[in-house]
Amino acid sequence: MLKFVRKRAVASLISLIGLIVMVFFLSRLTGDPAALFLPVEASAEMKEQFRELHGLNDPLLVQFARYVGDVLTGDFGESLRKARPALDVVLEAFVWTLWLAVITMALVAGAAIVVGSLAAFRAGGFFDRLSSVISLIGASVPDFWVAIVAIVIFSVNLAWLPTSGTGSLLHWILPISVLFIRPFGIIVQVVRGSMIGALSSAYVKTARAKGVKSGPIIFVHALRNAMLPVITVIGDQAASLLNGAVIVETIFGFPGVGKLMIDSILQRDFNVVLAAILVTALAIFLMNLLIDLAYALLDPRIRH
Amino acid sequence: MKKMLVLGALMLGSALSPAFAGSGPIKIVLPEEADLLEPCMATRSNIGRIIMQNVSETLTELDLRGDKGLMPRLAEKWEQNADGSWRFHLRQGVKFSDGTAFDAKDVKHSFDRIMSDKNACESRRYFGGMTVTPTVVDDHTIDFKADPAQPILPLLMSLVTIVPEETPLEFVREPVGTGPYKLTNWTPGQQIVLTLRDDYWGAKPDVTEATYLFRADPSVRAAMVQTGEADLSPSISQLDATNPATDFSYLDSETVYLRIDHNIEPLNDVRVRRALNLAIDRQAFIGTLVPEGALLATAIVPPPTLGWNPDVKVFPFDPEGAKKLLEEAKADGVKVETPITIIARSANFPNVTEIMEAIQAQLQDVGFKVDLKFVEVAEHEQYYSKPFKEGRGPQIVAAMHDNSKGDPSFSMFFKYASDGTQSGFADPKVDDLIKRASAVVGDERAKLWSELIAYLHNDVVADVLLFHMVGFSRVSERLDFKPTMATNSTLQLSEIKIK
Amino acid sequence: MTLQSTDTAIAEEPGFATRMLRMLLADKFALCAAIFLLLILILAIVGPSWLGDLATKQNLRGRNAAPFDWERGWVWWMGADALGRPLLARIIVAAQNTLMVAAGAVAVSAVVGTLLGLVAGFSSPRVNQVIMRLADVIMSFPSLLVAVIVLYILGSSILNLMLVLAITRIPVYLRTTRAEVLEIRERMFVQAARVMGASSKRILFRHILPVVLPTLTTLATLDFAYVMLAESALSFLGIGIQPPEITWGLMISQGRQYLTNAWWLSFWPGLAIILTTLSLNLLSNWLRIALDPVQRWRLEMKGRNNG
Amino acid sequence: MADHLLEVRNLSVEFHTAMGVVKAVRNISYHLDRGETLAILGESGSGKSVSSSAIMNLIDMPPGRISSGEILLDGVDLLKMPAPERREVNGRRIAMIFQDPLSHLNPVYTVGWQIREALTTHGANAATARAEALRLLTRVGIPDPERALDKYPHEFSGGQRQRVMIAMALALRPDLLIADEPTTALDVTVQAEVLALLEELQQETGMAVLIITHDLGVVAEIADRVVVMEKGELVEAGTVREVYKNPQHPYTKKLIAAAPGKGEMHVPVARSEPVLSVRDVRKRYGAFEALKGVSFDLMPGGTIAVVGESGSGKSTLARILLRLDEPDGGSALWKGRDLFTMSPAELYKLRRDLQMVFQDPTQSLNPRMTVYQLISEAWVIHPDILPKPRWRERVAELLVQVGLAPDHMGRYPHQFSGGQRQRIAIARALALEPQLIICDEAVSALDVSVQAQVIALLDKLRREMGIAFIFIAHDLPVVRDFADHVLVMQKGNVVELGTVREVFEAPRQDYTRTLLAAGLDPDPDVQAVHRAARLQRVS
Secondary structure (H helix, E strand, O other): OHHHHHHHHHHHHHHHHHHHHHHHHHHHHOOOHHHHHOOOOOOHHHHHHHHHHOOOOOOHHHHHHHHHHHHHOOOOOEOOOOOOEHHHHHHHHHHHHHHHHHHHHHHHHHHHHHHHHHHHHOOOOHHHHHHHHHHHHHHOOOHHHHHHHHHHHHHHHOOOOOOOOOOOOHHHHHHHHHHHHHHHHHHHHHHHHHHHHHHOOHHHHHHHHHOOOHHHHHHHHHHHHHHHHHHHHHHHHHHHHHOOOHHHHHHHOOOOHHHHHHHHHHOOOHHHHHHHHHHHHHHHHHHHHHHHHHHHHHOHHHOO | OHHHHHHHHHHHHHHHOOOOOOOEEEEEEEOOOOOOOOHHHOOOHHHHHHHEOOOEOEOEEEOOOOOOOEEEOOEEEEEEOOOOOEEEEEOOOOEOOOOOEOOHHHHHHHHHHHHOOOOOOHHHHHHOOOEEEEEEEEOOEEEEEEEOOOOOHHHHHHHOEOOOOOOOOOOOOOOOOOOOEEEEEEEOOOEEEEEEOOOOOOOOOOEEEEEEEEOOOHHHHHHHHHHOOOOEEEEEOHHHOOOOOOEEEEEEEEEEEEEEOOOOOOOOOHHHHHHHHHHOOHHHHEOOOEOOOOEEOOOOOOOOOOOOOOOOOOOOOOHHHHHHHHHHHHHOOOOOOOOEEEEEEOOOOOOHHHHHHHHHHHHHHOOOOEEEEEEOHHHHHHHHOOOOOOOOOOEEEEEEEEOOOOOOHHHHHHHHOOOOOOOOOOOHHHHHHHHHHHHOOHHHHHHHHHHHHHHHHHHHOOEEEEEEEEEEEEEOOOEEOOOOHHHHOOOOHHHOEEO | OOOOHHHOOOOOOOOHHHHHHHHHHHOHHHHHHHHHHHHHHHHHHHHHHHHHHHHHOOOHHHOOOOOOOOOOOHHHOOOEOOOOOEHHHHHHHHHHHHHHHHHHHHHHHHHHHHHHHHHHHHOOHHHHHHHHHHHHHHHOOOHHHHHHHHHHHHOOOHHHHHHHHHHHHHHHHHHHHHHHHHHHOOOHHHHHHHHOOOOHHHHHHHHHHHHHHHHHHHHHHHHHHHHHHHHHHHHHOOOOOOOOOOOHHHHHHHHHHHOOOOOHHHHHHHHHHHHHHHHHHHHHHHHHHHOOOOOOHHHHHHHHHHO | OOOOOEEEEEEEEEEEEOOEEEEEEEEEEEEEOOOOEEEEEOOOOOOOOHHHHHHOOOOOOOOEEEEEEEEEEOOEEHHHOOHHHHHHHHHHOEEEEOOOHHHHOOOOOOHHHHHHHHHHHOOOOHHHHHHHHHHHHHHOOOOOHHHHOOOOHHHOOHHHHHHHHHHHHOOOOOOEEEEEOOOOOOOHHHHHHHHHHHHHHHHHHOOEEEEEEOOHHHHHHHOOEEEEEEOOEEEEEEEHHHHHHOOOOHHHHHHHHHOOOOOOOOOOOOOOOOOEEEEEEEEEEOOEEEEEEEEEEEOOOOEEEEEEOOOOOHHHHHHHHOOOOOOOEEEEEEOOEEHHHOOHHHHHHHHHHEEEEOOOHHHHOOOOOOHHHHHHHHHHHOOOOOOHHHHHHHHHHHHHHOOOOHHHHHOOHHHOOHHHHHHHHHHHHHHOOOOEEEEEOOOOOOOHHHHHHHHHHHHHHHHHHOOEEEEEEOOHHHHHOOOOEEEEEEOOEEEEEEEHHHHHHOOOOHHHHHHHHHOOOOOHHHHHHHHHHHHHHHO
């Protein structure tokens, strides 16, 4: 087990280094932060001095070496825009994203498993067709559109929920609902497919021969076997949520890491971009590890 | 249901307890979060809107609400010394929010801090091309000597925020100022809270506490005021401004124009530039893509600015005239067929894509070949500011310029002088007028600016001036507040009254 | 020794096209989907030259004209946009760019991802490692961020947009293909091909790829929707396709601000995306059966019964 | 009327498919008493499992439909029972075990859990369920039952898994046990043990056993009475002895005639220069030694049978000889050249001489290729064998040669029966005109009657074309009719190597004798003798 974790950690470290190199140089190709930090009227000297102040005048390789050196000592640099440590900025935002992702995925997984399983149990039936069409439409509607319509309906017209922001539990409902739609549609389809396979398998026949009821057959016998591909997809979807739900965060004024990343690259706040990428990549790595553990937990055949 | 309850509570509150009326906390929702609350960055609008004059005050203050001109704030009065330097007499008994007393040393430190190379204070830009030396005369008197002499130095001082002399040169995250409010909570990404100080030197405002929230989407901002989640949104979309009881338009200080690069044929020909101006049906935009209330621009600065020239008339919409001018130019061998690129910034102002597409269509109607290119802010800046790229084709940059400072000097040099960073041409007469106007005060100054504005518009045909824009705000009915041109950059809580 | 009763063999095998057509006729849903997609495809090809002028002709007085005004020409039936341009005409014209970006991105990512996946699944562990780490890097790179960075560097053109969206989708195909290859290459018929002396190339493309293909087709149709939406999200962030070019995604994004007072601006292009994805899904479900010799009889039977 | 424990009357079951209604079972009737064992004998597609599925309510409806008949359990019609009551019957009164216990046990739960579930589903409490599960595992002879409770199905051997299945089925002491091909996937020695266990348990509990099988040997070993099914119809019924000695229906006759192991034994071809000479081949997988030094010679046109139970290394040997796996040591001289040191280019040439026919034709034929494509692929890979214009003609020839029709070449594998598919696989091997064909359990998955046909085909090819064969099998009787030499393997070792007559008539090694004894003879009388002998050896 430990050996497995170590092997994965090495692989991830390689990916992480590749990621840093790529982001570092690519982001610097996108332009000069001085032009964005200072107003258009600022003089050339002011811009020059700004670059000098933030070490942007050194050759890229020197900057890179300095950055790597700093990161190795745990220093991720300062945010150009916010004049505070980039890591603090990122971690603050990441906590929000993490909660948003965890809660959303928990709800999505729960709902998709129940709906997908029931659809599979009566494959081709009315419920199956209905859930297919709904999940498909859900997967092809732009989320910003849904978000704004939801605000208009539920906050403005019905006044049931706050429009946006953070503060109470009610504030979470709309963003989570909007984020819910797309992964739900995808995971329902995967659960359905996987469950159809599991329900037609031989051990389900055995269970029926034992006189086990439909409920336990679906949710005890078949489901656990059907979960492996489902968990993979849940992982992929969770990863994309961890990378930040930019649109939803933007519309609902949710202080997450996705909006932070996009804002930071718009403002060429490179240190924040890099720190954000590192933190999310690390989180995704840990999540993948958890998923592998879940595999082993669900399926004893994988344990060694 | 809940909404009714809230409304009911509000009505009850106002009907039964007049004692509460008149003061209380408010919530303000802004489009863009302040990433810094650094006083010396307060000239940037997303920061200034929160702390300028609320937390950090300046020596002088320009009145944009009335017509009082430059008013005293931390300086009680000022005069010009014989040697051209300016002497400011400071208000006494003023305390910073950290309890220290305000004196001339703080003013000197504040100024030195802005000019320091240890930081990137943006208000330094107003002091480009001059050397200003502050000298403390006594605790409550300070001299500023500028070389060359600056007739508008007191106006410039309305841009210098005062911090205690203990403030480090590097950027701070907890602004300390002499203003009526102090920062009590800043949760990045969520909110900023300013709370009224008990020991403020001036009149006590109605607003006891202001919570700033940030939402990027304009319809969300409008919805928040409607649902009572916020009391004031200084900028909402024109489309959402449908309720006359809460939604107000106001002339903001933004001017939209097309900057022409005179260096490249065919834009080097004045007839071509005039044709551009005649081809555009400016009036058709008003009330359609540009909100009702916006003004057609004849200068890069809005009307209340010193020297704004009422005699300069907007170019008429005259496609025939434009075609004729083009034919003339063509007859003289000007390559009017060369495709011209209009470079615009995406999301620069509301409806920018539609407006630019419409302008493109109108120019094409009279025979121009026009490409439209949308770029993001950093790339736009490369087209807009010098040095321009070598080997470029004929280019027109659509841009928006903001001058709410009351004096054209903040615009004219940058946009029109030969050395100006965004200037698309070089004209000795323009340079001379700018230089002369900058050196004088009063009516003389106004006259020279007027002359320059007319010359640029009628003779040089420097650019295609389009609109002085209006903004829309939604103000809760419990507040008494009318946004002004200043609202873009400053939002003084003391000006907000609670009914 | 007797052969099965299926001996009453089909005397003459009909050609591939006829057979596909027959199978298509047997599935009503797939038929509708195919007709719809064909229509969209034709519109995408002829749209810009046919309605291009009409779709860009502004009429500031007819801004946000409401839909269902049967008095006016058919292009106005879906209403008009903020510049008074007929929405139906714009949707037709935008089909070209939309399909180009989506189909291009899906095609590029599917081809590149599948090839890499085949190589990764079938070659030495070292090559496999390199490819998988590369996929990891792309996977952990938030796709919108990649898009923003690359579009900033390269500028926002249709081709670049297509490339960016393609890059971010490569790992999906790569990982799926590789996983399938690892499984399929152990199958008996692959062993049988090796015993016959088939080269790796032949085994990959003749034996493994056809088995992976249905999965990839399904994936690609789902991705089609994803790419159209991603393109729309980029427009929302202001870095996608730039006017005067139009795509459905951009139209939704531009119409967003009018949601409360002119819903049709973003509704119709949204509907176009939904219908296209739905059709693609239906068609891919059909295609999966039609291309699988083991399943094909379902359609052929139905077709025969109907006919 | 209610004398019989189970009585199936006029049962008809049909399935709705897109090809129309398929009548799986037509109007069949049989009965079964307590303590009795009834065998349903039939080949694939005969509908032999359908009636038992109907008894257990395992038929999916739709697409299935019971169109007529009744199933009486102690006189009560199961088909008219309300669903909850019907479910109570399952497990409690009727239990079932299946072929392939690995896939019929839930892979993600421990066997203890699964046995306990059988008990708790019908009302037992957790504590007694655990104790009972332990008792059951002990009873069916699982070693270290205490720990076995917490193990997962994949941690057991095939025979043990079937024992677990039996333990689970017998948890509630049912009146009737249905065993659907319970020993088909097992080695002969294990098969004998499992059948013995079933018999013991039947004697203990007095339950009735309904055994479904395709194997006359199993019928002879365990059943009292037998019913024979063909294409959904019950064609013959009677005591085992009656049916075997005096079959009435032509199908039964054919079935009995097809049972292997009764033909003439081959006389080995004359010794000459061996075409293949294998010496001391070794292979390890990690710590597991799959081959511990295997040597043999194969004469041109000769047939050597490699026989052994699962895990004996016989398939590894085949894979290594074809270079699908690399050996760790030894040599294999093919016409004097060592196969193991050949370069890829040489190997490519070798492929023409050396071909293989796999166990399961369903898997070894690419489902997406037509018969023509499958066979002609050989010439795509080796273009110098045949010019393209002659391909169609040659494919037609090959199809005729293996007993198929030329107009089959446009079809896909799934359109054929199992035996026909194996013929296609053989035609594909022949396309390369090989000199040696390795058959890896090439007939094991086929029905008995089909098996006989395929073996006859192979025999014809050997005679007519002089092809040498390495014939791998786990089943001795099959080998007896076809091979001239037999090589018996056990755990990677060669136990015995001799002519077919030597091995079958005078086995020198104990293991060979055990194998021979464990094999079930279709003749109930012969089998009774075998059995007596076996029991004697055990005691």
